[in-house]
Amino acid sequence: MRHLLSIDDLGRDDIELVCDRARSFAEVGRRDIKKVPTLRGRTIVSLFYESSTRTSSSFELAAKRLSADVVSVKAAGSSVDKGESLRDTVATLSAYEPEAMVIRSPEAGAAALVAGWTEAAVINAGDGKHEHPSQALLDVYTLIDNVGTLDGKRIWIVGDVAHSRVARSCIRAFVTMGAEVTVAGPPTLIPRGIDELGSSVSYDFGDLGGADVIYALRMQKERMKEAFVPSLREYAINYQINGRRLGPRQLVMHPGPVNRGVELSPDVIDGPASLITAQVASGLLVRMAILYEILAGSERPRPLTRVGGEGGSSEGAQIGEPA
Numbered sequence: 001m002r003h004l005l006s007i008d009d010l011g012r013d014d015i016e017l018v019c020d021r022a023r024s025f026a027e028v029g030r031r032d033i034k035k036v037p038t039l040r041g042r043t044i045v046s047l048f049y050e051s052s053t054r055t056s057s058s059f060e061l062a063a064k065r066l067s068a069d070v071v072s073v074k075a076a077g078s079s080v081d082k083g084e085s086l087r088d089t090v091a092t093l094s095a096y097e098p099e100a101m102v103i104r105s106p107e108a109g110a111a112a113l114v115a116g117w118t119e120a121a122v123i124n125a126g127d128g129k130h131e132h133p134s135q136a137l138l139d140v141y142t143l144i145d146n147v148g149t150l151d152g153k154r155i156w157i158v159g160d161v162a163h164s165r166v167a168r169s170c171i172r173a174f175v176t177m178g179a180e181v182t183v184a185g186p187p188t189l190i191p192r193g194i195d196e197l198g199s200s201v202s203y204d205f206g207d208l209g210g211a212d213v214i215y216a217l218r219m220q221k222e223r224m225k226e227a228f229v230p231s232l233r234e235y236a237i238n239y240q241i242n243g244r245r246l247g248p249r250q251l252v253m254h255p256g257p258v259n260r261g262v263e264l265s266p267d268v269i270d271g272p273a274s275l276i277t278a279q280v281a282s283g284l285l286v287r288m289a290i291l292y293e294i295l296a297g298s299e300r301p302r303p304l305t306r307v308g309g310e311g312g313s314s315e316g317a318q319i320g321e322p323a
């Protein structure tokens, strides 16, 4: 991988490679010193023009666990406040000769533009309503961890599909991995043509009971310039995933942050069917894997072998050695 701009750039083999690599990093998190020297001496710039908790913190921690030097810039409080353009900001930060730049922007296509302005590898950490490829990868990883293969699994993505970059990346990733994907919600929140990404469309929850996994989306009030639903209360009455709508063997996912009591009820968020915390934990491993694959990797990972353990030294042992 040169950049990670769109999930479209990845085939099933690529997604499996990232997941295998992420799995090989899980062991690092169980060590006393949770660090490997793989990216020592490399510089990674994290540039966020939109708020973020999960994506920004996990990319930063992932880079640090791989021993990279990290420069984190948030638009608020930076010279962007003084009117500096994205292009000039990228040129400024490129003067440090970073190997990778992680960018989140409210504008669709921003990451692809940045890739044309810098020598660094560019990772799209969310660009407007367009794509959020690292979220889709961590969701595939979380699902494989919890249900095994995605082949034939029925995944319903429900809620505010219209404003969701997560939906666009996840539909493609889940379909590529063999799942049957349905998007569902009120007609005002289901964009025309979304089925062209490979999903079915439903405007009600009549067949929701057939889903193995329900992936709820946040109502993105900040991106709504008009009223898409009469009120959040009415939306919750008709479309909230709660104990009444959730079947006994169904799993629930959400990219976060959640509007508690709107798209998900608190008992479902905190209940046994919820994979939300697992998604956050996967985010760290998968973002380590993305950085590794872009900056250091190319071959399928072998299981980590402890130094001095059976099998002696291996590529896995090499990447797993303490920093």
Ligand code: CP
Binding pocket: 051, 052, 053, 054, 055, 056, 126, 135, 255, 256, 257
């Ligand atoms: N899922 C996600 O992108 O969360 P953040 O906005 O907190 O990064």
